Amino acid sequence: MNNKLTLENIQQFDLDEFQEISGENIFACYQCGNCSAGCPAADFMDLAPHEVIRLLQLGQIDEVVKTNTVWICAACVTCRVRCPKGVDLSKIMEAVRQIVLRKKNNYVDLNKIESELREKLPQIALVGNFRKFTL
Amino acid sequence: MKRIGVFICHCGINIAGTVDIEKLTSQIKEYPNVVHVENYKYMCSSPGQQLINQQIMDKxxxxxxxxxxxxxxxxxTFRTSVQRVEMNPYNCEIANIREQCSWVHDDKQIATDKAAKIIKSMVEKTVLDEPLMPITVxxxxxxxxxxxGVAGMQAALNIANNGYEVILVERESSIGGHMAMLSETFPTLDCSQCILTPKMVEVDQHPNITLITYSEVVEVxxxxxxFKVKIKQKAKYVDWEKCNGCxxxxxxxxxxxPSEFEQQLGERHAIYRPFPQAVPNKVIVDMDECIQCMVCQVFCPTDAIDFNQKDSIVEQEVGAIVLATGYQLYSLKNLPEYGGGEIEDVIDGLAFERLLSASGPTQGVVKRPSDGKIPQDVVFIQCAGSRDPENHMPYCSRICCMYTAKHAMLYKHRVHQGRAYIFYMDIRSGGKDYEEFVQRVMEEERVVYLRGKVSRLYEEDxxxxxxxxxxxxxxxxxxxxxxxxxxxxxxxxxxxDQLSKLFKxxxxxxxxxxxxxxxxxxxxxxxSGIYLAGCAQAPRDIPDTVAQASGAASMVCALFSSDQLYHDPIIAGVDEDLCSGCGICVGVCPYSARTLNREKGIVEVNEVLCEACGACSAACPSGAAQQRNFTDIQLKNMVKAILG
Known part of the structure; x- marks a missing residue:
């Protein structure tokens, strides 16, 4: 179920900070959808790239973080090249990733992984799992 | 015997593709009165026209x-062309074998036969055609x-600057219209009054313009x-000759x-002028509110107050009329889901213009009507009744996307911490620098655009x-x-509705x-002779209104540039010998061109008003109403040729 947008949650997230991290003005986006139309990974994403921007415009970063989209984005910048408003969506995706990573949440407890399995896992997978796990 | 030439056009393959031109040519050759038949690929081309003219002379x-x-x-084209070789244009007729024949048929045989019939019937008409001369007026x-308003003022100024006299009639006591109420104009944010008032003064002072305000046209x-018009000057209860506007x-x-000009958000007195820059700068008395305490009379330094004034009628004769009657906003009363005008803090765009205006009731400070507080969260609802064919108006009102963006921007400029939300269905910003303006409002002002309609709203706490x-x-x-x-x-x-009936x-x-x-x-x-300008014709913004008004003015000037007007001579006359004066035609004439002369017992025609619709000819029981070059005999012969 989607939450209703009200004064309590519209744009209550610090958009100025977000703009500083990403360096992009998310309000430049007018939702034409060109980014999603051209994204080679869009089919694997829970939210299409343009939906990420729209939710961010309304300050709904929690909704974005819940999905796999920012982790699927490989920053190929096809969207940026085609964006009619010059919005670099890959930087926005990165900013969302940064915000998640900066919370320093560990999603995996190393001690709970069986030692046999642990030895087989590549280190990069472990590091990724610490921070990036999405629901 | 009339000597008639028939010229058949191929129109590329438009006609020749479906009609056998050669066969058609030989068929028509045999027809009585036809002395020459010729075909050509494009008859409307210059060589085609020359070919016709050459044959007119040779044959x-x-x-x-x-x-x-x-x-x-x-x-x-062809009627003008034949005049070059001294032929009366009304002796040149067109047989339509394209739209009514070749384009609607596939079968060449049938199309060719039909084309022959169409041409033969036109030949029959031509046999009895008379040369006609245009009617001069x-x-x-x-x-x-x-x-x-801005449309009427622009039209009046343009016509007046061309050296012609103009009478400008305005219903309110001041000119200016809606534009005088606006705060700033999109997309440049010019102060509306600042750019309008010089124009108002120019209208007032122009030697060619006679300004008649607080008046309405009642008869045309x-x-x-x-044209002859009667203008009703409403009683102002102030002698404007004496009033010095102090x-x-x-x-x-x-x-x-409550002041109408301030959209009920401010107040005025019973004796008033709608706004300080009013032109003419004169006052009127609102008799519905006045208690006749006579204080005004006491204080008037020029003794201008005159409670005995009555409505008066002035008559004027003019050659052309420009209708620039403007618009009103659809009342909020019609929108119960948006409070039906009952909620004080739900206002329309014009009211918000007054709240933003430096000369408005709040001197440009945005204060909400209910308690005068500065609003921190403002919601704008676009398409509040527009684009709603089921319940309200089906059309797009064209200016709302822009003025709402402007409202949100101006609000953010006035209330920096305030938040603005705009509900929209689509953003229609077609106009020079308009889209850039809207994008600026989104990007820089961070106005929250929400794509969707508001289903309802209600008051709470x-x-x-x-x-x-x-x-x-x-x-x-x-x-x-x-x-x-x-x-x-x-x-x-x-x-x-009344206006439309008045001017027909x-x-x-x-x-x-x-x-x-x-x-x-x-x-x-x-x-003819009546032109349109501004929102009376359709919703439009200021630049379009001004452009259209100038267009209407140039049409008026073109009309005035000649001494005489020419009216098509194909009109329905009256055969005085046949007319019994029954008057049936008078009633059916939609142009009021026919009047019954009771003394003579016959109907008379105002040739200039007749638009040759033929209603009278059809209705006339005695055959006295005959349309020139479309007489009963001609039509009968044409039908015969087609059935033939």
Whole structure:
């Protein structure tokens, strides 16, 4: 179920900070959808790239973080090249990733992984799992 | 025997593809009265026209029939062309074998036979055609402009600057119209009054313009070049000859009442001028509010107050009329889901303009009407009744996207910490620098654009709760707003029906005045000599209004540039020997061109008013009403030829 947008949650997230991290003005986006139309990974994403921007415009970063989209984005910048408003969506995706990573949440407890399995896992997978796990 | 030449056009393959031209040519050759038949690939081309003219001279032709496309396209071309070799244009007829034949048939045999019949019937008509001369009418080079908004003022100034006299009639006591109420104009944010008032003064001081305000046109008769109008000057209860506009009476008047100019957000007195920059700078008395305490009379230094004044009628004769009667906003009363005008803090766009205006009731400080607090969360609702064919108005009001963006921007400029939310269905910002303006509002002002309509709103704890949706995120939205501004539809003025009857011009299903052609004659009405400008014709913004008004003015000047007007001589006359004076034709004539002369016992025709619709000819029981070159005998012969 989607939450209703009200004064309590519209744009209550610090958009100025977000703009500083990403360096992009998310309000430049007018939702034409060109980014999603051209994204080679869009089919694997829970939210299409343009939906990420729209939710961010309304300050709904929690909704974005819940999905796999920012982790699927490989920053190929096809969207940026085609964006009619010059919005670099890959930087926005990165900013969302940064915000998640900066919370320093560990999603995996190393001690709970069986030692046999642990030895087989590549280190990069472990590091990724610490921070990036999405629901 | 008339010597008729028939000229058949191939129109490339448009006609020749379906009609056997050679066969057709030989068939027509045999027909009585036809002395020459010829075909050519493009008859409307310059060589084609020369070919016709050459044959008229060589074969000494009396008349020609051009078998080609619809007469609505090239009748004028050929009629003008034959005049070069001294043929009367009305002896040149068009047989339409394209739209009515080749384009609608596949079978060559059938199409060819039909084309032959069409041409033969046209030949029959031509046999009895008479040479006609255009009817000439003198032109009264004086224009009447109705409506003193920006459209009417622009039209009046343009005509007056061309050296012609103009009478400008305005219903209110001051000119200026809606533009005088606006705060700043999109997309440049010019102060509306600052750019308008110089124009108002120019109108007032122009030697060629006679300004008649607080007046309405009540009667119109006559025709292009020769209109007669009666103008009712409403009683002002102030002698404007004496009034010097000092305003002493206004300050002393004890009565306060909501001001129409301030959209009921401010007050005025019973004796008042609508706004300080009013032109003419004179006062009027609102008799509905006045208690006749006579204080104004006491304080008036020029003894101008005159409670005995009555409505008066002035008559004027003019050659052309420009209708620039403007618009009104659709009342919020019609929108119960948006409070039906009952919620104080739900206002329309014009009211918000007054709240933003430096000369408005709050001196440009945005204060909400209910308690005068500065609103922190403002919701704007676009398409509040527009684009709603089921419940309200089907059309797009065209200016709301822009003025709502402007409202949100100006609000953010006035209230820096305030938040603005705009509910929209689509953003229509077609206009020079318009899209850039809207994008600036989104990008730089961070106005929250929410894509969806507001289903309803209601009052709760001093707030207005707005229930809408954002279809882009598939989320419903509920905003507890301090103030709601609706973009309600632009409507024609209240009494547009009367106006349309008065001037005998049509209105469309939404009440806007109808232009003669939507693409090619946008400033003319179907009644010649009457032109349209501004929102009376359709919703439009200031630049478009001014451009259209200038267009209408140039049409007026073109009309005034000649001494005489020419009217098509194909009209329905009266055969005085046959007319019994029954008067049936008088009733059926839609143009009021026919009148019954009771003394003579016959009907008389005003040739200039007749538009040759043929209603009288059909209705006349004695055959006295005959349309020139469309007589009963001609039509009978044509039918015979077709059935033949």
């Amino acid at each position: 000494n032709l009396d008349a020609v029939v051009v078998a080609a496309c619809s007469p609505s396209l090239h009748e004028n 003198p032109v009264n080079r004086k224009a009447l402009v109705i409506g003193g 008769s006559g025709f292009v070049g020769n 305003g002493d009476c206004i300050t002393e008047c004890p009565i306060n009442t 001093g707030k207005v709760v707005v229930c809408g949706t954002d279809t882009l995120t598939r989320r419903n939205v509920e905003i507890k707003a301090d103030l709601v501004v609706t973009a309600t539809p632009i409507r024609p003025i209240e009494d547009i 011009i049509s209105i469309n299903q939404n009440g806007f005045l109808t232009e003669a052609h939507p693409k090619l004659r946008p400033v003319e009405s179907l009644t």
